[in-house]
Amino acid sequence: MATMQTVQVELGTRSYPIYVSPGLFAEDGNAKELLRPYAAGRKVLIVADSNVAPLYAAAVERAVREVSGEETALCVFPAGEQSKNFETVAMICRTCAQNQLDRGSLIAGLGGGVTGDMAAFAASIYMRGIDCIQVPTSLLAMVDSGAGGKTGVDLPEGKNLIGSFYQPKAVLMDTEFLKTLPRRELINGFAELIKHAILFDRGLFDKLLNAGDDILTHPPMDEMTELIALSCGLKAGVVSRDEQEKGERMLLNLGHTFGHAIEKVQDFCGFEHGEAVGTGLAASARLARELGLLAQDEEEKIEEIVRKYELPMAIEDCKPEELLHAMYSDKKNRNGTIRLILPHAIGHCEVHHDVPDETILKIWESFLP
Numbered sequence: 001m002a003t004m005q006t007v008q009v010e011l012g013t014r015s016y017p018i019y020v021s022p023g024l025f026a027e028d029g030n031a032k033e034l035l036r037p038y039a040a041g042r043k044v045l046i047v048a049d050s051n052v053a054p055l056y057a058a059a060v061e062r063a064v065r066e067v068s069g070e071e072t073a074l075c076v077f078p079a080g081e082q083s084k085n086f087e088t089v090a091m092i093c094r095t096c097a098q099n100q101l102d103r104g105s106l107i108a109g110l111g112g113g114v115t116g117d118m119a120a121f122a123a124s125i126y127m128r129g130i131d132c133i134q135v136p137t138s139l140l141a142m143v144d145s146g147a148g149g150k151t152g153v154d155l156p157e158g159k160n161l162i163g164s165f166y167q168p169k170a171v172l173m174d175t176e177f178l179k180t181l182p183r184r185e186l187i188n189g190f191a192e193l194i195k196h197a198i199l200f201d202r203g204l205f206d207k208l209l210n211a212g213d214d215i216l217t218h219p220p221m222d223e224m225t226e227l228i229a230l231s232c233g234l235k236a237g238v239v240s241r242d243e244q245e246k247g248e249r250m251l252l253n254l255g256h257t258f259g260h261a262i263e264k265v266q267d268f269c270g271f272e273h274g275e276a277v278g279t280g281l282a283a284s285a286r287l288a289r290e291l292g293l294l295a296q297d298e299e300e301k302i303e304e305i306v307r308k309y310e311l312p313m314a315i316e317d318c319k320p321e322e323l324l325h326a327m328y329s330d331k332k333n334r335n336g337t338i339r340l341i342l343p344h345a346i347g348h349c350e351v352h353h354d355v356p357d358e359t360i361l362k363i364w365e366s367f368l369p
């Protein structure tokens with residue numbers, strides 16, 4: 001079995017560990033030992049969606065129950081982004097109340113980004129805030145949303161418009177859980193992993209580029225554990241330095257201004273989030289090259305990695321003007337200008353506000369079939 005990797009998110013008294021290992025929640029896994037500081041003697045509510053609950057809730061319940069000494073409560077909601085709303089958060093809070101969770105209790109989010117964001121949001125408001133831990137089951141949640149403390153729900157007017165910064169007490173990642181993840185979901189997660197590599201770490205980029213062909217079919221557990229821990233270490237550093245996205249954390253939006261525009265123009269029913277980010281990474285690189293910020297061979301490597309991980313390099317049925325318009329409505333913009341994160345080299349990116357519309361349109365055109 002691969003050695004467990006531990007990454008610490010340093011936030012003073014709110015610091016917390018991220019544990020990454022295959023088999024954490026196996027019968028002989030380390031989960032019980034790792035859960036003890038957070039679950040011993042406490043009531044615990046596990047939150048999961050209707051896809052993940054039948055797969056992993058029993059294993060997580062078993063580990064939690066042994067440590068807490070109490071029956072655990074389980075709250076299951078219908079899988080999908082359409083559940084990411086106030087009604088589901090109210091249901092989670094009501095399940096807490098019905099099971100007599102009190103201020104000393106714990107909520108555990110077991111699942112992907114939607115589950116983690118809502119479980120932590122409910123924890124941040126139930127009885128004015130109780131502890132939560134995250135047990136991410138998708139690659140995207142392991143490398144991105146599962147750690148960092150962004151919580152929230154969607155409104156009909158837009159995604160993630162309501163939320164809070166609320167850090168978990170610990171994050172437990174069992175990489176064996178990735179074995180049941182559909183290939184498309186795995187690809188989604190790789191987009192965010194590649195993003196971290198382009199932002200901060202050429203060594204990680206090269207590891208991803210040189211990974212064997214089985215990385216998308218039978219991802220080797222040792223390799224995945226190493227890649228996830230490296231990616232979490234990069235994100236943990238950013239969150240430690242800029243928890244509330246006042247500066248450096250904005251860089252984590254690399255590929256997202258392009259990606260959100262694709263999602264919006266396709267009304268969130270064409271590309272998956274990670275796929276849109278993947279195309280956004282390639283578009284950011286093309287734009288940076290067009291502006292003379294990024295060397296041609298660096299841009300070609302970024303396109304190569306996007307293709308290797310089967311992320312889309314063409315956008316169907318979208319007009320460049322519509323995509324540009326959608327970029328102007330991105331909620332991360334300030335003062336009516338489009339905020340873009342652009343690579344200057346693999347491992348180094350900067351924020352730009354002043355890219356001419358004509359240049360952005362030219363890049364969109366280059367992605368049309």
Ligand code: GLY
Nearest residue numbers: 144148150249252
């Ligand atoms: N997903 C970007 C962030 O956590 O800031």
